[in-house]
Amino acid sequence: MTRILGISGSLRRDSHNTSLLRAAAEAARPDVELELYDGLKQVPPYDEDDDVYPRAASVARLNAAIANADAVLFATPEYNASIPGQLKNAIDWVSRPVATNVLRNKPVLVVGASTGAFGAAWAQAELRKVLAALGARVLDVELPVPHAHTRFEDGGLTDDGIRASLAEAVEALTAEIRGREGMRVVA
Amino acid sequence: MSTPILTVAPAGAWNLDLVHSRVDFEVSYLAGRFKGEFHEIGAELTVDGSRASLEGTAQVASVDVKDENLSAHLQSPDFFDAERHPELRFAAQDIPLDGDGKVSVDGELTIKGVTKPVAVTGTVTAPISDPYGNDRIGLNLTTKIDRTDFGVDWNNPLPSGEPSLANDVTILAELQFVKPGGETS
Numbered sequence: 001m002t003r004i005l006g007i008s009g010s011l012r013r014d015s016h017n018t019s020l021l022r023a024a025a026e027a028a029r030p031d032v033e034l035e036l037y038d039g040l041k042q043v044p045p046y047d048e049d050d051d052v053y054p055r056a057a058s059v060a061r062l063n064a065a066i067a068n069a070d071a072v073l074f075a076t077p078e079y080n081a082s083i084p085g086q087l088k089n090a091i092d093w094v095s096r097p098v099a100t101n102v103l104r105n106k107p108v109l110v111v112g113a114s115t116g117a118f119g120a121a122w123a124q125a126e127l128r129k130v131l132a133a134l135g136a137r138v139l140d141v142e143l144p145v146p147h148a149h150t151r152f153e154d155g156g157l158t159d160d161g162i163r164a165s166l167a168e169a170v171e172a173l174t175a176e177i178r179g180r181e182g183m184r185v186v187a
Numbered sequence: 188m189s190t191p192i193l194t195v196a197p198a199g200a201w202n203l204d205l206v207h208s209r210v211d212f213e214v215s216y217l218a219g220r221f222k223g224e225f226h227e228i229g230a231e232l233t234v235d236g237s238r239a240s241l242e243g244t245a246q247v248a249s250v251d252v253k254d255e256n257l258s259a260h261l262q263s264p265d266f267f268d269a270e271r272h273p274e275l276r277f278a279a280q281d282i283p284l285d286g287d288g289k290v291s292v293d294g295e296l297t298i299k300g301v302t303k304p305v306a307v308t309g310t311v312t313a314p315i316s317d318p319y320g321n322d323r324i325g326l327n328l329t330t331k332i333d334r335t336d337f338g339v340d341w342n343n344p345l346p347s348g349e350p351s352l353a354n355d356v357t358i359l360a361e362l363q364f365v366k367p368g369g370e371t372s
Contacts, residue, residue: 099259100259132264
C-alpha cells in the first residue's frame with residue numbers, strides 16, 4: 001500500500017483546499033491511501049529556543065506523519081500572494097535539522113485552490129521553491145483551481161476537468177514513489 | 188616537433204593512489220569562487236603502448252563543502268540528486284603518454300545520469316620509480332562544463348536579477364596511478 005500524506009494549508013473547516021485533498025483521495029488508485037493531516041493548527045510558532053528534544057507533541061506528530069508517508073501532497077491557498085503563515089511555520093519546524101529533515105528526498109506534489117482567478121498559482125510556486133530548498137523531490141506540476149467557490153458542492157468537487165487533472169497529478173506522484181523504490185538511500 | 192620527454196609506461200592496469208589524488212570542483216558564486224572536493228573517488232588507468240584510457244568515479248555523498256546543510260542541499264534533487272544518481276563518472280580513451288606531457292583529449296562525463304562529451308586538458312607526468320619499488324604516473328586533468336547541460340539547474344537571483352551561481356563549473360582531477368613492482372611487469 002502506498003501512503004500519501006495530504007496537508008491542507010487552510011485551517012478553515014469548509015476549506016476548498018481540504019476538499020481538494022479529499023477529491024485527490026477519491027481520484028487515487030485503490031492501492032494508494034491518502035491520509036489528511038488534521039493537526040496543522042496545533043503547531044506552535046517556530047522559536048529556536050523551543051526547538052529542543054523532545055519536541056512539542058504537535059511538532060513531533062507532524063514530523064512522524066511526514067516520515068511515515070511515502071509522499072506528501074500539499075494543497076495551499078494563497079494569502080497575499082504567498083503561502084499561508086501557518087503552513088510555512090509548520091514546514092519551518094520540520095525543516096530542522098536541515099541536513100536530515102524528513103522532507104529530504106521525499107516526493108512532494110503541490111496543488112492549490114483560491115476563490116480568485118489564478119488558483120493560488122503564486123503560493124504554489126513559492127511552496128515548491130521552499131520544498132526544493134529542503135531537498136524534497138518536488139514534482140514539476142502546477143494545479144491551480146481558480147474560482148474555487150464554484151467548483152465544490154457540499155465539499156465535493158464538481159469540476160470534471162479538475163478531477164482529471166488531479167487524478168493525473170496524483171498518478172505522477174505515485175509514479176515518483178515507485179521510481180524511488182529499490183533506490184539506495186544515501187545517508 | 189617537440190621532443191618526447193615521456194618514456195613508455197608498462198602496459199596494463201594502473202591503480203589509483205587514493206591518498207595522493209583528489210577531485211575538486213570550482214564555480215563562481217556570489218562575489219567569489221566556491222570550491223568543493225569529492226573525497227570518495229576511484230579510477231583506473233589502462234596503459235597500452237603509448238596510449239592510456241582512464242575511467243573514474245566520484246561519490247556524490249562524499250562531497251565536502253565545510254557546511255553540512257550545504258552538503259545536504261548538494262545531495263538533493265536541486266543539485267546532484269544523490270539518491271537517484273549517487274555517482275559521477277568520467278571516461279577518456281587515447282590519452283597520449285608519449286608527447287610533451289600535455290594532454291588534450293575528449294572524454295565522457297556523467298552527472299545526474301546525463302552523459303555528455305567534454306574536452307579535457309592537462310598534463311601527464313612521465314612514469315617514475317618511487318622509493319617503494321612501484322612505478323607511478325601523474326595525471327592532472329581539467330574540464331569546464333555548463334552544469335545546466337547535466338540538469339543541475341539551481342539558482343538564486345541576486346537583487347540585480349543576475350544569477351548568484353554561475354553555470355560554468357571547472358572540474359579538476361589530480362591523480363597519481365601506481366603499478367606495483369612495475370619494473371618486473
